[in-house]
Every structure is written in C-alpha cells, then in structure tokens.
Amino acid sequence: MKATAAVLNKPNGPFELETIDVAEPKTGEVRVAVKAVGICHTDLVIASGAMGLQFPAVLGHEGAGIVDAVGQGITDLKIGDKVLLSFNSCGQCKPCNHQEPAYCENFLGLNMACARADGSTRLSKDGSPVFDNFFGQSSFATFAIANVRNTLKVDDDADLATLAPLGCGIQTGAGGVLRSLKAQKGESLVVLGAGAVGLSAVMGAKIAECATIIAVEPQEARREIATELGATHTLDGQGDMAAAVREILPSGADMVIDSSGYLPVVEQSVNMIANRGRIGLIAVPGALDAVLPVPIVQWVTIGGTVRGIVEGDSVPHEFLPELIAHHKAGRLPVEKFSRYYKLKDINQAIEDAHTGKCIKAVLLID
Ligand SMILES: [Zn+2]
Ligand SMILES: [Zn+2]
Structure with missing residues (x-):
C-alpha cells in the first residue's frame, strides 16, 4: 500500500x-x-x-x-x-x-x-x-x-x-530515576539538562517522593517548567556546579542523571554525589569517544556508582502502562x-x- x-x-x-x-x-x-x-x-x-x-x-x-x-x-x-x-x-x-x-x-x-x-x-x-x-x-x-x-x-x-x-523520551527520563537508579522517598537528585528527558526525570523523582530535586539547565524557560513539574531548585549550569549543588546539599546528592551530554557539566557530576551516590548517564554526547574520568581513590572511599542507561531500563509492556496511569492521575x-x-x-x-x-x-x- x-x-x-x-x-x-x-x-x-x-x-x-x-x-x-x-x-x-x-x-x-x-x-x-x-x-x-x-x-x-x-x-x-x-x-x-x-x-x-x-x-x-x-x-x-x-x-x-x-x-x-x-x-x-x-x-x-x-x-x-x-x-x-x-x-x-x-x-x-x-x-x-x-x-x-x-x-x-x-x-x-x-x-x-x-x-x-x-x-x-x-x-x-x-x-x-x-x-x-x-x-x-x-x-x-x-x-x-x-x-x-x-x-x-x-x-x-x-x-x-x-x-x-x-x-522513548518520557520512559527514558522517568525510568532512569524510578527503575535504573531506583530512587527512594526522601532522596536527592540532580538532573543535568531540562529537555523532555530531563523533565521526565524530574517528574519521576517527584513520583518517587524525592526530597530535593535540582535541575541544571541554561535556558530560563526550561528551568521554570522544571520548577512547575517538581524541581525544588534550579541552577543555570554556569561555573562550578558541584559547589553550587553542595551549597544546597552539603553532603552531596544521592543521584545525578545526565540528560544533557554536555561534558563540561557532566564531568562535575563525580564531585556532586554523596557517599554511596549513583550517577546515571543517559545522553549520548556529541563526541562519540567522550570519557568521564572517575577519581579512583575518591570513588573507592565513597562507594560511588556510575552507570549507563538505555530507555530507562524499561520493559515497555510493563512500564508504559504504569506511566499511562501516572499521566491519568496528573503526575506525568x-x-x-x-x-x-x-x-x-x-x-x-x-x-x-x-x-x-x-x-x-x-x-x-x-
Ligand atoms: Zn528516543
Ligand atoms: Zn534480546
């Protein structure tokens, strides 16, 4: 046809x-x-x-x-x-x-x-x-x-x-928080980038009842939407973002999700996380051979985790119905x-x- x-x-x-x-x-x-x-x-x-x-x-x-x-x-x-x-x-x-x-x-x-x-x-x-x-x-x-x-x-x-x-985009962001990083009630999350995936991570964190949700995003309009969707703090991505995160969370964040692929900020994620913190990498950076240098001694000391995430670890026939129910209830x-x-x-x-x-x-x- x-x-x-x-x-x-x-x-x-x-x-x-x-x-x-x-x-x-x-x-x-x-x-x-x-x-x-x-x-x-x-x-x-x-x-x-x-x-x-x-x-x-x-x-x-x-x-x-x-x-x-x-x-x-x-x-x-x-x-x-x-x-x-x-x-x-x-x-x-x-x-x-x-x-x-x-x-x-x-x-x-x-x-x-x-x-x-x-x-x-x-x-x-x-x-x-x-x-x-x-x-x-x-x-x-x-x-x-x-x-x-x-x-x-x-x-x-x-x-x-x-x-x-x-x-794709929504299950990737929400699933990244809910399934891949298994966000718990009361935890803290930093989301790098507030496009559709990052905003979905913010909504996922709110669904998980995270206490602190920090969205890092250069565009003001997107920071405003992030706040509307549940971000408790926003940062514009300029300067020392790890220090800015630690002003809000002196012990560091439990989780960082990168949806930006913007290396100058992604590299700072290793200094944003708390002891036993976990970093989820979602975005594919422009340079396909990009690396994230992990400071080994610091990493051993804090028991840090960094992992890649595809599609928010979704099993579509299970997770999409859950997301549709969240949407119906006004949470997505x-x-x-x-x-x-x-x-x-x-x-x-x-x-x-x-x-x-x-x-x-x-x-x-x-
Ligand atoms: Zn996609
Ligand atoms: Zn297979």
Whole structure:
C-alpha cells in the first residue's frame, strides 16, 4: 500500500514528504496507521549519518496509532486497536530473558540497522529500498510496520497525541530515576539538562517522593517548567556546579542523571554525589569517544556508582502502562512541554527544537 513519509535523503535532511510503498506485515509484524509521533533527540543524532545510516531512510521512534493489519502469529493485537510504539528487542537473549530488553544483545540490529537481517526493507519507492524499521517502527509516516514486541495496546479512549512520547523520551527520563537508579522517598537528585528527558526525570523523582530535586539547565524557560513539574531548585549550569549543588546539599546528592551530554557539566557530576551516590548517564554526547574520568581513590572511599542507561531500563509492556496511569492521575503532565505540528512541518519542528522554541515536538497525522 501507499503511504506518505518524511523521507531523509541525505545526512541532516531536510526531511521530504514523499509517497512510498509499505509492505504487508510478515510474521510477528503489525502495520499501524500512525496518528502521532514525537521527535526524539536520537532521531536527529541518527539523521546526521554519524552512526552509519543509509539513505533514503524513514526515522521516527515515538509512534502512536491504530492497528491497520496484523501478520501471522499475532494474537493479542487486532485491527482497530490503539497502540503505542516503543523500542524493539529480540526476546531471546540473556538480557531479554532477564527482563532487561533495553540491553538486548541484538538492540543495534533491531533498532538501528534500518533493514531486516537479510538486508531487505519493508518500505520502498519505485522498487528501490527505503531504509526502515528504525526502533522497529520508522513512524515519521502515515503507516509504519512495527513488531509485536514493541507495540503496546492502549485503551480506546487514550489520547495518542499526548501519549506518543512515552514510547522513548518520557520512559527514558522517568525510568532512569524510578527503575535504573531506583530512587527512594526522601532522596536527592540532580538532573543535568531540562529537555523532555530531563523533565521526565524530574517528574519521576517527584513520583518517587524525592526530597530535593535540582535541575541544571541554561535556558530560563526550561528551568521554570522544571520548577512547575517538581524541581525544588534550579541552577543555570554556569561555573562550578558541584559547589553550587553542595551549597544546597552539603553532603552531596544521592543521584545525578545526565540528560544533557554536555561534558563540561557532566564531568562535575563525580564531585556532586554523596557517599554511596549513583550517577546515571543517559545522553549520548556529541563526541562519540567522550570519557568521564572517575577519581579512583575518591570513588573507592565513597562507594560511588556510575552507570549507563538505555530507555530507562524499561520493559515497555510493563512500564508504559504504569506511566499511562501516572499521566491519568496528573503526575506525568507531558502535554505541559509538548508542542504539536503537522507531519509536513517536521523541518520547522526540528528547527524549533534546536532554537529552544519547543521542548517536545509531536507530529500529528490526520
Ligand atoms: Zn534480546
Ligand atoms: Zn528516543
């Protein structure tokens, strides 16, 4: 069938609206009429070509829509179901068997390879392949082929435009705090960067009833939203941030989450944490070979932890329903920092995200 997609024909685009062909779903696959899709920072990192993306390609990995066709072997999804799409995983490797699909041994192949293992694609144009299946979906399009493992049925009255970003950015930030760092009531957290992921970490910390939540963010408007969402303190990221954190928390913070990838501040995180403190690294810095130097003696002395985090350690079929319940209860008001655009305005949405005009861009499809 035909679909309209925002196709990327060269590194950094622009995205161009084109008519493409979408294959019938195969075993374990489901075709979704996309109704909304968030733009995540990872789309833009991959769009740069830095990680070897082939062109033309369709990105997009925070899709939400309505099931349009199902492949063989699918029993718990049917045509007409409203669904959220998330990251894909194999379900067979050790991390998948240990309920840690974000660390699936086949993660790169299933989410970034943008083709099946045999090189074939589900999308094409004039008989030539269009690289697809980004995060098991490629949802910057009117139709996407997803997989049963990254497709979650939601209630018929679910607001897809609001919930779409839960599939990546929101679960990454909230899960980073709630699942990866296992925030406890009364603990303290420093969040570096108050974009969609950082703000979701702030909301996660509030859900966990953290006592002190410090958001470090250069843009004033984002600091204000962080405060509205639960940050008890904000800092602008200028100067000695470790000293500024210790003015608020003399013993240091129990947790630091980095959603900024901004090394001059990330490097200070090792001096921000309290004894037994833990640092969670979420953002991918611009320099792919960047390192975080850990002072060994200090680290041994305080029993510090630093760990990487993918997708907030989410198991999408468990965690997304929890997040939807938090949203329903008013504890995850993602719409406060989302801005909505039409699919055809995707380039404008990306520009607005770059200039800080919008925090979370969500594309709507009629
Ligand atoms: Zn796996
Ligand atoms: Zn993402």
